Amino acid sequence: DWRERFQSEFSRIAERICHYEMRVSTHPGQFILLNSPREDVVAASFRELDYHADVLDLVGADSTGRIQIHLGGTYGDKPAAIDRFAETFPLLPDKVRNRLVVENDERQYSLADCLVLYEKIGIPILFDAFHHLLFNNGESYAEALRLVSRTWDPVKDGVPLVDYSNQAEGKQKGAHTDHIDLADFRQFLTETREFDFDIMLEIKDKETSATDAVRVAKEIRDDIETQTPSLRVNSTASWKLSANNI
Template sequence: MKIGYPCVNESLDCTTTSTFRLASYSDERVETAVSNNLRCLLRILEWNVEQHLLFFRIGSGVVPFGSHPINTFPWQTRFAAEFRQVGDFVKAHDMRISFHPDQFVVLNSPDAGIVERSVQELVYQGSMLDLMGLDSTHKLQIHVGGLYGDRELAISRFIATYQQLPEAVRARLVIENDDRLFSLQDCLRVHQAVGIPVLFDNFHHECLNHGEPMAEALRLAAATWHPTRDGVMMMDYSSQAHGERKGKHTASIEEDLFRGFLLDLGDLDVDIMLEIKDKEASAGRACGILRDVGRLAVSLPTAR
């Protein structure tokens, strides 16, 4: 089992998504930004290993305008060695990497232009994992998309688009149950049609479900992951922020709730991404809980 957090490390003084305005695009700006972003990414991964946080979601903006037609800079060749260095580090420390493309990636949109731009974004983000030399257990995570007034048609459009995706993208793509539109059962229907794994979100399941107990829902989702092609199930973990609108994530991990969730998890092996505001702080606390209950057999990091 691995614990991780998404995109930003608030303990370090760098970012993996330094960018600039589209109007000020230049190849020189791209080169500088990507160099800085990859340097920071490696620092974050090194820090994570020291803390035994072996699951990390990389932000989409490593390459500014990476899927935009304006970006004609050959970043794939210019930074091939740097991407490979990151991938070698990931493999050497048995880490797991994912991307979660932004909400504008909607494969079931009725707008062909949106679908085409979505596909290009997935190709771009998947290509970074390819440049790192990482296998298909490192994933691209998306939602089914919009409802557009017709659930059946929306699901059918997703399936049709998925079947036309490049194989390199299909091999990495997973779908997540969401909190308003597409439940775990909807995602399982898509899986049954095309074999795509379902990345389970416990909080979204609490917000939108068909009565499945958490322990059952976890196992239904886990069964969609091929043990070698996909690896163990990835999942997102969070809980409701007190006094806030339904669906708002908590600012910090609630340890009693997390311990209760581990009871539902039982002996199921999963890699858990904490979608919690204080990121690596809560991830470290979750690691401590897993160590306490014997689910994380590692020693404490040594002081620097």
């Protein structure tokens, strides 16, 4: 059993996560399709999600540690596909269901579509800012964060999770950039400064961009506090950034 074989390694990771008060999450691949009309695909998705839930449990992640997935395919009938996801969701084991979040994508399911699913089953929505830029219904970043924030229980779920990236130059639409565009990132944080959220950078150079992003976040926080000393700054005071694997 892999859980027993790597128990000591997981324990060491758990100690470090606890020591540094880290929030951890996982992002299974695109083959997780809970709304597939094929039973074998759904069954395989269950097995993969079960594995991710076990990993988060083994590293000591609290209830704010999440498994993020896309809503899936549309299969020629988006409303029916959303309904299938909603019907499948209660069948998941508690350890998966209690950690699962869905993110808006850049081609098939916008934030508005994810909100339809939320109204059916109450699943939190992870906001992908880059995907929203490419596929939206006219919502500003601030309006999007306002809609997303209400899907997260601050006690059980923690603050919302946000994915951030930029378009890679010369590559297909939706390809992640090698390094963060700091001007765009500054604008995003400025527009959403009233909200609390944790940011995960989907940038190929990982910690290099994360270091630059933290510097920009601190500059924005300092500017706001200098200009309006009495203002309680939410997200700029509590932003946490991490660099996702791509």
